[in-house]
Amino acid sequence: MLDVEVCKKARLSRDPRFDGKFFIAVKTTGIYCRTTCPVHPPKEENVQYFVSALSAAQAGFRPCLRCRPDSAPGSAPWKGVGATLDRAIALIDQGALQDGTLPQLACRLGVSDRYVRKLFNQYLGVSPKKYALYQQCLFAKKLLHQTRLPITEVALASGFDSIRRFNDCFKSQLQFTPTQMRQQQKKANSNIVLELYYRPPFNWQHMQQFLAKRLIEGLEWTTPQSYGRTFQWHGSQGKFTAVHSPEKHCFNVEIDIDELKSLKPVVNNIRRILDLDADLLQIENDLTRALPNEFKLVPGLRLPGIWSLFEAGIRAILGQQVSVQAAKNLVAQLVHTLGQPKDTGYYFPTPEATADSDLEFLKMPNARRQTLRRFAEYCCLADSAEQPDEWLDIKGIGPWTVAYAKMRGQSDPDIFLASDLGVIKALKTQRKFLETQLSPWRSYLTFQLWSQL
Numbered sequence: 001m002l003d004v005e006v007c008k009k010a011r012l013s014r015d016p017r018f019d020g021k022f023f024i025a026v027k028t029t030g031i032y033c034r035t036t037c038p039v040h041p042p043k044e045e046n047v048q049y050f051v052s053a054l055s056a057a058q059a060g061f062r063p064c065l066r067c068r069p070d071s072a073p074g075s076a077p078w079k080g081v082g083a084t085l086d087r088a089i090a091l092i093d094q095g096a097l098q099d100g101t102l103p104q105l106a107c108r109l110g111v112s113d114r115y116v117r118k119l120f121n122q123y124l125g126v127s128p129k130k131y132a133l134y135q136q137c138l139f140a141k142k143l144l145h146q147t148r149l150p151i152t153e154v155a156l157a158s159g160f161d162s163i164r165r166f167n168d169c170f171k172s173q174l175q176f177t178p179t180q181m182r183q184q185q186k187k188a189n190s191n192i193v194l195e196l197y198y199r200p201p202f203n204w205q206h207m208q209q210f211l212a213k214r215l216i217e218g219l220e221w222t223t224p225q226s227y228g229r230t231f232q233w234h235g236s237q238g239k240f241t242a243v244h245s246p247e248k249h250c251f252n253v254e255i256d257i258d259e260l261k262s263l264k265p266v267v268n269n270i271r272r273i274l275d276l277d278a279d280l281l282q283i284e285n286d287l288t289r290a291l292p293n294e295f296k297l298v299p300g301l302r303l304p305g306i307w308s309l310f311e312a313g314i315r316a317i318l319g320q321q322v323s324v325q326a327a328k329n330l331v332a333q334l335v336h337t338l339g340q341p342k343d344t345g346y347y348f349p350t351p352e353a354t355a356d357s358d359l360e361f362l363k364m365p366n367a368r369r370q371t372l373r374r375f376a377e378y379c380c381l382a383d384s385a386e387q388p389d390e391w392l393d394i395k396g397i398g399p400w401t402v403a404y405a406k407m408r409g410q411s412d413p414d415i416f417l418a419s420d421l422g423v424i425k426a427l428k429t430q431r432k433f434l435e436t437q438l439s440p441w442r443s444y445l446t447f448q449l450w451s452q453l
Contacts, residue, residue: 007049011035016249017281019199020072023050025061032056037067054134055125062175063138068145070138071250073199073277084109085119088128094265097132098159099234136160137173139264144181147192149260151178157260192257194267196242197250198276203300204244206451207274210304213324214315216332218345230347231307233269236262237347240270251276272411273305283413283441287448290438292431298451303443305411309386310379311348312409316401317372318364330362337361351379371396407443416442426452 010018018035025032025048032050033039050056053069063069088109096105105128106113120128140158143149149157155166155178171177205224212222220229221241228241238257245252253270257263271277284297291297306312314334319327338353339346354376359369374394388402388410400419407415416435417423426449438445 004049008044008047011047012041014038016200019197019249021279023053023056023069023072024048025050025056025059030061031064032061032069033064034067034069034072037064039064039066052124053138054131057134057173058126058130063141068141070141071195071197073197084111084115085123088116088119089131092128092132093135093268095159095262097129098136098261102128133169134173136264137170139267140166140170140178141174141181142194143192143263144178146194149192151182153260154178157263159261159264192255192263194253194255195245195248195250196253196267196271196274196276197248198274199279199281200249201280201300202244202246202249202302203298204246206298206300207302207304208244214328214331216328216335219335219339219348227274229307230342230345231266231269232347232350233262233266235259236266237342238266240266242270242274269307273307275302275305275411278302278413283444286441287438287445291433291445295430295433297448301444301447301451303407303411303413303447306408307348309388309405309409310351312405313375313379313388313391313401314349314354314372315408316404317368317375317397318362319404320368320401322364330364333362334359351376355380367396407446411443413443414440415446417446420446422453423449426450 007022007024010022011024014036016036020034022035023032024035024037026042026046027048028042028046032053048059050059053063053072056069057063088105091105091108096108102113102116106116109116116128120126120131124131126134136158140154140160143154143157144151147154152163155163158166160166160169167177170181174181208222208224208227211220211227215222220227222228226241226243228239230239231237236257236259238255240253240255242251242253251274253267255263255266255270257266280300280302284299287297306315315327315331318330318334322330334349334354335346338349338357340350340353355373357373359372362369362372371394375391375397378391378394388406391397391402391405392399400417403415403417404420406412407417416438418435423446429452430449435442435445
């Protein structure tokens with residue numbers, strides 16, 4: 001938790017760099033707000049600070065309808081300090097407790113469900129289920145604010161199976177009903193268009209150029225202001241286009257999806273591949289302290305993600321020991337040959353489609369084709385395909401392939417591609433440094449080095 005004096009100065013300055021790092025509750029109104037809320041600031045004696053929106057809600061405060069604290073970018077500090085808690089939060093945000101139980105979640109984490117409950121109570125002050133329900137309600141609030149979806153469809157998209165359960169949870173968590181929330185709405189979009197906020201700085205030009213250089217026609221599309229692609233998610237299909245709005249520090253994301261129940265995890269995955277939850281100021285400060293003085297960071301560099309771990313693995317294998325352009329051509333051949341066609345393009349090939357093909361259409365060594373098939377077969381059969389470190393048992397997959405897939409398919413922030421030819425080339429112009437001292441932000445260092453090529 002930040003110092004009270006720091007919180008006071010930050011709220012009075014409305015500095016967007018503090019947005020999401022803490023929340024302001026006003027005792028006289030019973031409302032909690034973001035640090036950037038445009039209302040006249042209340043007196044300090046009427047203010048209480050909370051490390052998260054969830055803790056403010058649990059203390060009995062309801063969210064401000066003007067600044068919408070549910071839209072604040074996520075802040076790593078309040079998510080806890082342990083890797084297990086971070087991963088549990090990520091899985092819950094992806095719908096793990098909507099589709100499964102707490103013991104199943106604990107099994108995926110490799111711990112007991114009792115330990116998971118202990119972590120949530122210790123660091124967040126609530127149970128895992130309460131955390132999940134609150135996130136569902138905040139997502140429903142976003143849909144009620146920003147779309148014209150009927151309330152029944154909002155409930156489904158937020159992960160609720162019953163309207164009655166949805167109404168009860170929404171009222172208990174946010175202290176007003178979905179109907180009252182919809183009546184407060186001034187303007188809504190006819191399609192699903194959501195504002196996904198981030199904390200500046202954000203070097204969108206660099207990310208857009210990185211994505212454009214690796215773009216697969218029919219699967220992805222981009223302009224200087226936007227990026228979009230088709231996607232598949234646990235049986236659902238769709239596409240999205242994210243348009244950068246730098247003046248609002250957000251992306252306006254239009255989503256077309258055939259199964260609304262998958263909307264929330266899809267939105268969370270879009271946030272991941274655009275790296276919207278990173279605190280770049282903290283990351284860059286940590287890197288600056290550990291790097292030589294002459295190493296000049298490019299401000300606002302983020303990690304451009306890949307939609308799925310399987311797709312990241314495929315792209316990594318096809319990118320072994322070849323140029324970016326050559327790898328892009330191979331991925332395009334794979335997508336256009338094996339990808340499921342749609343009206344305006346393609347979906348990325350499934351593991352089954354890749355494993356069933358002889359891949360003779362790919363102009364590359366046969367050993368590489370066999371590696372690709374073995375990887376696809378592994379992903380068809382093994383639940384542990386979500387654990388990239390275990391891919392090393394597959395012939396033809398080495399540490400670089402695994403590290404690249406983790407960095408872009410899981411958005412792991414602590415990957416240093418020491419054996420990458422681009423990194424090696426960039427390091428020739430730099431003074432030596434201990435990359436271990438740059439943990440846990442070595443993925444950002446990798447992109448900083450690539451940016452110097």
